[in-house]
Amino acid sequence: MTVGGGSADYVHRPVMLAECLDLLNLHAGAHVVDFTAGGGGHSAAIAEKIAPSGTLFALDRDEDAIAATSQRLRAHIATNDVRVLRTDFAHAGATLHSVAGDITGTLDGALFDLGVSSYQLDGPRGFSFLRDEPLDMRMDRTAGRTAADLLETASGDELFRILRDFGDERFAGAIARRIVERRVRERISSTSQLVDIVKSAVPKAAWPKDKHVATRTFQAIRIAVNEELQHIEEGLNLAINLLKPGGRLVVISFHSLEDRLVKQKFLSAAGRAPSPPGWSPAAMVPRNDVPVLEILTRKPVEASAEEVAANPRARSARLRAAAKV
Ligand SMILES: C[S@@+](CC[C@H](N)C(=O)[O-])C[C@H]1O[C@@H](n2cnc3c(N)ncnc32)[C@H](O)[C@@H]1O
CATH class of the missing domain: 1.10.150.170 (Putative methyltransferase TM0872, insert domain)
Structure with missing residues (x-):
């Protein structure tokens, strides 16, 4: 399916899908937020796992992603409570509150598949140096x-x-x-x-x-x-707050800056390291002394050789997972 006039297939193969589902450890009726819906690939697989009677909030800041995900998830509306919402990590708390009320401590799973989608890279917004395009680069x-x-x-x-x-x-x-x-x-x-x-x-x-x-x-x-690093901090804090005890947080990053932030956040929330310098004082998560996460992946998980051969984008993917304490 092509969305928004781009030449790319927006419904690309979701990166590290099997590993994500395994670590999210979902069950029928589970409540999940996919913070980076993109083409809806991970969301669709999550919707299958939580049926019947699951709740899935699929969020993205990009209107083309919202259109693609809405279409992709149509088949799951009959069996689950599915909401596709346009918002970014910084505003996701308010957006979720406006549609679902206070869901603090209720989620079974939260997923971040960070960075740009192949659809965004394939233009025409100037994300790629391979074609001559206007220099926009905004996801939203x-x-x-x-x-x-x-x-x-x-x-x-x-x-x-x-x-x-x-x-x-x-x-x-x-x-x-x-x-x-x-x-x-x-x-x-x-x-x-x-x-x-x-x-x-x-x-x-x-x-x-x-x-x-x-x-x-x-x-x-x-x-x-896109203020990407700032947003990751806010998104992770929100997700940790929304998870219930035992709820799973899975994050896939695509470059070392993202992965370093995720690693530091996990360590800090697990009470194993000081918060990174410059970490927002408004951070909502108790730090160091009261662990709120248990890290499930001692080292970041990488995509299998088969997946990298089929999808070169998976080469740089690093997946980290944690459970809310
Ligand atoms: C790699 S793609 C996700 C692909 C998706 N998992 C799938 O299966 O199709 C990343 C998506 O995250 C979105 N995104 C990145 N940063 C965001 C932010 N701060 N707030 C909301 N969405 C964001 C992008 O717009 C993009 O659509």
Whole structure:
């Protein structure tokens, strides 16, 4: 099925589905939130597991994902209470409250399959350096500033920090300087302009062999535009609050920054490590002294060789799971 005019098949194979279902440990009648519905692949499989009489809230900030998931879950409405809701992690608590009242401590399972979907990557929102497209990069196209706006308004220093911290880019300084030089002459509004800038800033001898030279820059700007790391913190805090004792939290991440955040949150909520520096003081989860999670995956689980062969995107997937104490 193609949604929203893109060429991609939105209903891609859900990543690490068997491992997710195993660790979510669902039963008929269970209550679950899928915080990243995407094309509805994980949600549909969850809906089957919790039937009959389960409750599934499938959330996403992207309207195309909401359309795709609504369609995908139609078959499950007769057997379960299914709600597909457009919201982001930061507003998910209020959204869930508005449709279901106070569900604190009631969930059997919560799932996060983080990052961008293949549909989003396949365009035409400027997530990919492989085609010439407008530099938007917003998952939610109704809110926030586009990547082009960010490149226009951020200071050179901010750009440097975004590229260094969210892209781990060695040439962050040179790329930030080129962006600032270029935007004096013209607005940087297309992916091809950004690719040119990166190519001109990174010496050819240092171009990576195994990936496109602009990969890190695109990742960094996408993370900044969508405030992805901040959202993960808020989403995990909310999920932990909503789970009932024994309820399962499963998180799949696709790059080391995400995975590090998830790992730190798990350790901190399990009472095994200090909260990460800069962790929001408004965090709703008791820290360190009162463990609220038991970690079920000592090391992150990786996709099987068969899955990676069938779906290269699964190569970087890292799955962590925990149970509410
Ligand atoms: C990898 S895809 C999920 C794919 C899905 N599990 C499936 O089976 O089709 C990630 C989804 O999470 C959504 N997303 C990412 N960050 C979000 C956030 N902070 N709030 C809400 N949705 C988010 C994206 O819009 C995207 O649709």
